[in-house]
Amino acid sequence: MTACASNRAVPLIAAEGLTKCFAKHTALRAVSLSVARGEVVAVIGPSGSGKSTLIRCLNGLLVPDAGTIRIDGAPVDMRQQRAWRAVRLRVGMVFQDCSLFPHLSVLQNITLAPVRTGRMRREQAAETARNLLARVQLADKADAYPAQLSGGQLQRVAIVRALAMAPEALLLDEPTSALDPEMIAEVLDVLRTLSREGMTMVIVTHEIGFAREAASRVIFMDQAEIVEQGAADAVLTAPREARTRTFLDKIL
Amino acid sequence: MQLIVENYILFGNGLAWTFGLAVLTLVFATVISLFVGIMSITRNRLLTVAARIYVEVFRDIPLLVSLFFIYFGAPLIGLPLDPFSAAVVTLSLWGGANGAEIVRGGFNAIPEHQRTSAAALGLKPWQIYWYVIAPQALLPIIPPFTGLFTLLVQSTSLAALIGVPELFRMAQIVVERTTIMEGYSPAFTIFGAILVVYYLISAALNALTSRLERAMQHRLKARGAADMGSVRRQAEESV
Ligand SMILES: Nc1ncnc2c1ncn2[C@@H]1O[C@H](COP(=O)(O)OP(=O)(O)O)[C@@H](O)[C@H]1O
Numbered sequence: 001m002t003a004c005a006s007n008r009a010v011p012l013i014a015a016e017g018l019t020k021c022f023a024k025h026t027a028l029r030a031v032s033l034s035v036a037r038g039e040v041v042a043v044i045g046p047s048g049s050g051k052s053t054l055i056r057c058l059n060g061l062l063v064p065d066a067g068t069i070r071i072d073g074a075p076v077d078m079r080q081q082r083a084w085r086a087v088r089l090r091v092g093m094v095f096q097d098c099s100l101f102p103h104l105s106v107l108q109n110i111t112l113a114p115v116r117t118g119r120m121r122r123e124q125a126a127e128t129a130r131n132l133l134a135r136v137q138l139a140d141k142a143d144a145y146p147a148q149l150s151g152g153q154l155q156r157v158a159i160v161r162a163l164a165m166a167p168e169a170l171l172l173d174e175p176t177s178a179l180d181p182e183m184i185a186e187v188l189d190v191l192r193t194l195s196r197e198g199m200t201m202v203i204v205t206h207e208i209g210f211a212r213e214a215a216s217r218v219i220f221m222d223q224a225e226i227v228e229q230g231a232a233d234a235v236l237t238a239p240r241e242a243r244t245r246t247f248l249d250k251i252l
Numbered sequence: 253m254q255l256i257v258e259n260y261i262l263f264g265n266g267l268a269w270t271f272g273l274a275v276l277t278l279v280f281a282t283v284i285s286l287f288v289g290i291m292s293i294t295r296n297r298l299l300t301v302a303a304r305i306y307v308e309v310f311r312d313i314p315l316l317v318s319l320f321f322i323y324f325g326a327p328l329i330g331l332p333l334d335p336f337s338a339a340v341v342t343l344s345l346w347g348g349a350n351g352a353e354i355v356r357g358g359f360n361a362i363p364e365h366q367r368t369s370a371a372a373l374g375l376k377p378w379q380i381y382w383y384v385i386a387p388q389a390l391l392p393i394i395p396p397f398t399g400l401f402t403l404l405v406q407s408t409s410l411a412a413l414i415g416v417p418e419l420f421r422m423a424q425i426v427v428e429r430t431t432i433m434e435g436y437s438p439a440f441t442i443f444g445a446i447l448v449v450y451y452l453i454s455a456a457l458n459a460l461t462s463r464l465e466r467a468m469q470h471r472l473k474a475r476g477a478a479d480m481g482s483v484r485r486q487a488e489e490s491v
């Protein structure tokens with residue numbers, strides 16, 4: 001942390017010219033994105049515009065066909081799975097669908113990675129997990145299994161599981177899209193708290209209200225490209241591009 | 253009944269050969285199943301194609317034909333096999349091919365996002381398989397696997413046809429000998445008794461399975477895992 005605080009000019013995540021093709025379909029066309037420490041970037045855009053592809057390229061779940069990624073200034077060797085694993089230890093991820101491991105308890109879901117990647121000893125990991133669970137009001141669910149939890153609870157556990165690795169940034173791909181309306185709020189509350197505490201986040205979302213209040217920057221994507229980006233208020237209230245306006249009109 | 257008592261040494265020996273065949277076959281078939289099943293889900297094209305060819309060959313040829321082919325064919329490539337070895341090899345390969353399909357089905361039933369989210373946590377590929385995928389894939393395939401075991405035990409009787417002195421072959425010998433020496437055929441009684449023995453072996457195996465299955469379901473229910481049933485159905489369909 002101290003090393004980076006001394007060099008605030010270097011973005012935590014800096015992607016340049018990311019391109020990703022599936023067969024002959026281009027899902028991402030020369031996209032550049034830079035995220036500073038403590039920044040909360042909301043990515044919006046129609047379905048199929050490449051939002052998921054973009055954030056999956058940031059931690060190597062998809063390997064970009066072209067482009068470069070720097071984490072804290074250091075370039076990632078994108079052909080090396082080992083290099084991507086190093087990125088994933090620093091940049092956590094939360095998915096849209098409930099991605100908890102059904103055969104493990106909530107506590108085991110959270111401690112698996114910290115213990116197996118050698119970050120923490122088992123007792124220390126369990127303690128961290130319990131503290132984090134308490135912070136999302138799930139202290140009593142440590143020994144429950146995923147099938148016993150509601151969608152909102154599952155998603156809060158998924159966030160805690162990512163946080164247990166003490167990541168420097170979080171990537172979230174539509175973390176509330178699969179939830180019933182009454183559960184969206186409880187998950188957004190957690191994310192709001194994280195953003196207030198200075199967690200760096202890139203979050204794909206359709207929650208425009210949340211983006212407006214919690215995001216420092218909003219990116220609008222369409223057809224594999226970033227069409228427009230800027231301060232949340234600017235992009236959401238007074239978009240410069242016609243495509244952004246059309247999209248916002250449609251979903252608001 | 254008297255015939256069985258009189259020939260108890262023959263029948264005892266036959267039963268011992270049957271057990272030997274069954275135990276060796278089950279062990280080898282399980283090892284092959286896991287090995288080839290896992291081969292077929294890797295991303296290495298060479299491995300998956302090799303596994304595919306092996307599985308298709310043994311599943312598409314009648315077991316008896318494979319048995320004869322291996323028993324009579326092995327000497328031609330300078331590898332003479334005694335009947336017992338030929339039977340173990342054939343049954344293991346056949347069981348392995350069918351078991352590999354069960355294993356593959358079990359792994360394929362695990363949704364892709366399980367692998368993805370484990371990878372996103374920084375786990376290595378072997379850790380993902382060992383801690384996340386395998387436990388979910390292997391528990392539900394135990395029941396279909398035991399079904400395969402029962403089938404394999406029953407199929408050991410085919411070894412009689414290449415001259416392995418196992419239970420069924422012994423029964424044939426006693427029937428033939430009595431027919432020649434005593435002038436009447438005890439076929440019905442003897443084969444009836446043999447049938448009961450095979451039934452008992454299979455029933456014992458099945459009882460073991462359902463115990464295992466109940467214990468498993470109990471455990472899964474305690475965990476509230478709802479979607480294990482679908483994993484198992486898919487694993488069974490692939491048999
Ligand atoms: N694994 C894949 N194989 C083939 N095409 C894909 C794959 N993933 C995404 N795509 C395609 O890439 C485009 C962008 O997808 P995605 O990034 O998921 O969009 P979004 O998240 O914005 O809805 C879509 O047209 C989609 O069909």
Ligand SMILES: [Mg+2]
Nearest residue numbers: 051052053174
């Ligand atoms: Mg998406």
